Amino acid sequence: MSKFNNWKAIGTVLGETDINEYHFSLKNYKAKKGDIVTTASRLPSTDGTVIPVTVWGKISSIERFNAFFPAEAAQELTNEDIDIRDTILPTTKDELRCKVIILGYTEDGKEKISKLLPLNYPVMPAAIVKYPSSKDVEELFISDLDSSHPISIGNLLARKDVEIKIDGDNLISRHISVWGMSGSGKTVFVRRILTELLNLKYPSFVLDIHGDYLGFVQKQKKYFPDNKVKLFYPNLSVRAEDKEIVYTLIDKLGNTLTDPQKDFLNSLLEKIKYEGGSLLQYIKLLNLKAREFASSGSTSFKNVKPASMFVVARSLRIVSKKLENMEQTNARHRRKMSHLKFEELPDSATEPEKIISKGQMSILYLRGYENLPASAIVSIVLENLFRHRQEASEEIAPFFTVIEEAHNFIPSRSENKDDIPSVDTIRKVISEGRKFGTGVMIISQRPSRVDETIASQCNSQVVFRIVNQRDQRATTRDSETLSNDDAKQLPNLANGQGIISGQIVNYSLPVQIKFDEKLINDDIGNENFIDTVENWDDKESVKLRKKFAKDFADINEIDSRRAN
Amino acid sequence: MTLKIDIKDKIKQNSSMFVNFIKNAITASPKVQNNFLEVTTKVAETALKIIKDADLIVDLNYKGKEFWSINRCKTSCFIDGGVDRTSIISSAPLSIRAGSYIVKPDATSKREFFEESMVFLGDLYDPKNELYDFVDDDFEEDQMLNKKKDGARIIFEAATIVKHILLNKKFDYCFLHGPLEATVMPFTVAGFPTFTKFAVENMFPFINKNSNIESRHFINAYLEALNYIKKSKFPIYGIVETSNSAPYIKNLLFNYKIKGTISDKDYNSVIKTIKKYKITDSHILEIILSSGQALKPLEVKKQLAGFTVTSGSAWEEKMDSFPKVFIGYIKTSDNQAPVRIESLNYPKYLIKDYEYILGTSRLLPNYGFPVGLNVVDKFAKIPNWMSKTSRKYYATHLLRQAIKNKDQNTVSLAVKILSKKSRSWKNRPIGGISK
Structure with missing residues (x-):
């Protein structure tokens, strides 16, 4: 006997139906947007018989209207400040009309709910719509997911008691994009995934700009005793092959150079060979050499005057200064978290196993670095790690990369930042990653500013609250499974509520992501700056400076007095 | 002179007058077209003088919030009928219903109630589910079919009011969408079938079961129903949006002719002019009345024998026995023509009742019609689908x-x-x- 008979009737199918969607009239308060509903139907089977089935669908929109309430009455009620309940206007004639996106059907008469099959015959108009039990919805999701590594991410938005799991295998190999405004729940979702990957001992590499994932380092011993969580700070080390990246960095970070000056820089890079090591040291060396050539009036560079060489030397000095500043800023942030063990990022070319290892999460703390150097670092590291996966020796295990603030690393073509070094690397990793087990998760609050080709190669998507219409359009543009109805819902999602779609779930589902509160970074604070100012007390050095300033002001005042 | 200018200005501002003007432009001769505005102005001026002389204009009071805080305790019933518009020649399927919207705003439970008071779904000639008696028609014209549908709708609406009275409902007001007493002349046509015994017994149980077949004819059954309605304890009004005739003005002029204030010659001449230019109550009163003003009811004989009723025939006598109707008008909004108010008795609390109609119409400020009737109209209407x-x-x-x-x-x-x-x-x- 079908489980259908045990579920509560909540509505009736309306008018014309097709194999993709139908509408139904809903009983008051019996279902919400995003709910899973069913209707009984009969289909012609492949052997010519007619079989009873249960058609499953998701409520994608609900319209509520009172056809008996004339719009112009509202005008009078407002103008005259009249309460509708005092008048003869009807208040109870609301009608609810739901649109249902059909997910598929399951055959009746089976003990367990089977995998969903695509519907090929429309549901019956006037059929009863029922509300399946949470247990049965969960059973459907699990059976449909058919995953050997399901990962729990939260619950169905409309039903707290329906757990939602995603397919771990598709997640780590097919790439995923995570979009949403600041504070909408992106990090909550990423923490959830990283937690589950740690439990599976699957290696991950996280590019952390704001320190959102340092909670894993803080709580590693307590919650992940069998895992390693490594925290790295960048080491700008380069090899001879990275000449192009070095050139781009100098070109973009330094002064604008003329064509002859650029020629000189290129020749300099050719002439001053570098065997690998710190980028900063290399740039300092280049600066020194450029000065020497300029002072000696060297003629070894065709058509380059000493003045041009000085300009290049000055530019190199600026670049080295900037890099030093970034390193110092990063170090300052690290010092604030002195209880955490930061390690210098190992050389990804020669010691990749220190970054990627079974059961290990590696976090690269990029705070303080401008986009371009950060992009160069990411490009070099990912390029090396990917090469190690490509090579037959396979020195490192498959791994999963998390790229925060992705619009900085893979900007859209419309941003005119094509020469950002990480674009090509990530594009390569994402297009070939499936073969080599290098899955990528790209996260951004501005999907419209992310490279379209890379975004469209993410087979799954999680979208949190998005208000900007350009970004809303970008989410549907990059997804094959996110509908326009889903996109309409995006501005209204609350924190931690998102729409998950793609190969990790098979169809788009509105979900409430499970919040792993225990993994919040304790050092980030609650951003309550008003309280901070309220409790503010100047440091001793500042107090002293203020005191001296007053003394000097007194001296100046006496000095400026007119003599009698 | 001032009066003349004032009325001319009103005519210029009055949209429905221009609609009529255009209609005349299409159908009437050029001379008629040229005279239309002037004639209408003159008729309106004269009508206004008589109305003022008879002291028929009353000013109604309406202050939204205050009005509804006082009237929220009133129970009102709004009634309307609906017929499907299926148009198939021959034995046509028929669906007719009459609905009621009953509302008491301050009720703690069941504040509002929608009732499908009378329903008929069937075939005009289906012997198992009949409304009219079977008649052996030589011809079945659309006209006859429409008459049957109209007759059925009118009788259903009347039967709904009767039902509420029979059930001893405690209404403060009952409103019907349309004339409370419809013109019965179209149903005097030869061959118009009688209702079945079953239908009449169910709709009007007070009609003698043993009476002859004639008593089940539309005209006889309707007359019985109206006489019953006339005895109702609660006030019942029929509300008509637009008047296509001029019963009020004609009766007013007639009364003044009887009194001797207008000569027979002048009376006949002005009636001829009204007919010639198709001037209606709506047109005249729209420019005479201001928003929130009403005209006191006049007693009007609605059933006038036309060419289908032979002088001295049984139908002529029957039509004379129909109750007279009290007709008044209320201008509910600046944008719309006054609505016609019909009742079978002179309103006991004229001002209060008319103010209630005005108040319920102000909730439809542009359409200017009691909103309860708009609600029940949507409910009773048989939708296209x-x-x-x-x-x-x-x-x-x-x-x-x-x-x-x-x-x-x-x-x-x-x-x-x-x-x-x-x-x-x-x-x-x-x-x-x-x-």
Whole structure:
């Protein structure tokens, strides 16, 4: 006997139906947007018989209207400040009309709910719509997911008691994009995934700009005793092959150079060979050499005057200064978290196993670095790690990369930042990653500013609250499974509520992501700056400076007095 | 002079006057067109003088919030009927219903109630589910079919009011969408069928069960119903949006003729002019009354024998016995023509009742009509999808029967019946040499 008979009737199918969607009239308060509903139907089977089935669908929109309430009455009620309940206007004639996106059907008469099959015959108009039990919805999701590594991410938005799991295998190999405004729940979702990957001992590499994932380092011993969580700070080390990246960095970070000056820089890079090591040291060396050539009036560079060489030397000095500043800023942030063990990022070319290892999460703390150097670092590291996966020796295990603030690393073509070094690397990793087990998760609050080709190669998507219409359009543009109805819902999602779609779930589902509160970074604070100012007390050095300033002001005042 | 200018200005601002003007422009001679504005102005001036002389204009009071805080305790019933618009020649399927919207704003439970008071779904000639007695018609014209539908709707609306009275409902007001007493002359046509015994007994149990078949004719049954309604304990009003005739003005002039204030000659001449220019109460009163003003009711004889009723015949006598109707007008909004208010008795609390009608109309400020009737109109109306569906169903049934018959002529007839109203591809002229 079908489980259908045990579920509560909540509505009736309306008018014309097709194999993709139908509408139904809903009983008051019996279902919400995003709910899973069913209707009984009969289909012609492949052997010519007619079989009873249960058609499953998701409520994608609900319209509520009172056809008996004339719009112009509202005008009078407002103008005259009249309460509708005092008048003869009807208040109870609301009608609810739901649109249902059909997910598929399951055959009746089976003990367990089977995998969903695509519907090929429309549901019956006037059929009863029922509300399946949470247990049965969960059973459907699990059976449909058919995953050997399901990962729990939260619950169905409309039903707290329906757990939602995603397919771990598709997640780590097919790439995923995570979009949403600041504070909408992106990090909550990423923490959830990283937690589950740690439990599976699957290696991950996280590019952390704001320190959102340092909670894993803080709580590693307590919650992940069998895992390693490594925290790295960048080491700008380069090899001879990275000449192009070095050139781009100098070109973009330094002064604008003329064509002859650029020629000189290129020749300099050719002439001053570098065997690998710190980028900063290399740039300092280049600066020194450029000065020497300029002072000696060297003629070894065709058509380059000493003045041009000085300009290049000055530019190199600026670049080295900037890099030093970034390193110092990063170090300052690290010092604030002195209880955490930061390690210098190992050389990804020669010691990749220190970054990627079974059961290990590696976090690269990029705070303080401008986009371009950060992009160069990411490009070099990912390029090396990917090469190690490509090579037959396979020195490192498959791994999963998390790229925060992705619009900085893979900007859209419309941003005119094509020469950002990480674009090509990530594009390569994402297009070939499936073969080599290098899955990528790209996260951004501005999907419209992310490279379209890379975004469209993410087979799954999680979208949190998005208000900007350009970004809303970008989410549907990059997804094959996110509908326009889903996109309409995006501005209204609350924190931690998102729409998950793609190969990790098979169809788009509105979900409430499970919040792993225990993994919040304790050092980030609650951003309550008003309280901070309220409790503010100047440091001793500042107090002293203020005191001296007053003394000097007194001296100046006496000095400026007119003599009698 | 001031009066004249004032009325002319009002005419210029008055949209429905111009609608009528355009109608005249299409149908009337150029001379009539030229005279239209001048004639209407003159008639309006004269009518206003008489109305003022008779002290018929009353100013109604309405202050939104205050009005509804006082009237929230009133129970009102709004009634309307609906007929499907299926148009198929021959034995037509028919669905008619009359609905009631009953509302008591301050009720703690069941504040509002929608009731399908009378429903009929069936076939005019189906002996198992009949409304009218079977008649052996030589011809079945659309006109007759429409008359039957109209008759059924009118009788259903009356039966709904009767039902509420019989059930001893405690209404403060009852409103019918449309005239409380419809003109019965169209139903005096020869061959108009009588209602079945079953239908009349169910609608009007007070009609003597043993009476003859004639008592089940529309006119007799309707008369009985109206006489019953007239005795109601609660006030009942029929509300008409637009008047296509001028009963109020004509009766006013008639009363003044009887009093001797207007000569027979002048009376006859002005009545002729009103008819010639198709001037209606709505047109005249729209420019005479201001928003929130009403005209006190006049007693009017609605049933006037036309050419179908022979002088001295039984129908003429019967029509004379219909109750007279009290007709008043309220201008509910600046944008709309005054609404006509009909009752079978002179209103006991005229001002209060008219103010209630004004108040309920102010909730539809642009349309200027009691909002409760708008609500029940939507409720009772038989929607297009229902009519279309029943037509489709009927068409399929008819064709299936014809095809089963296997006779080509029967099939052709069925196709013609179904496509009578539209230029179907089936009936297109065949090109080339005809067979």
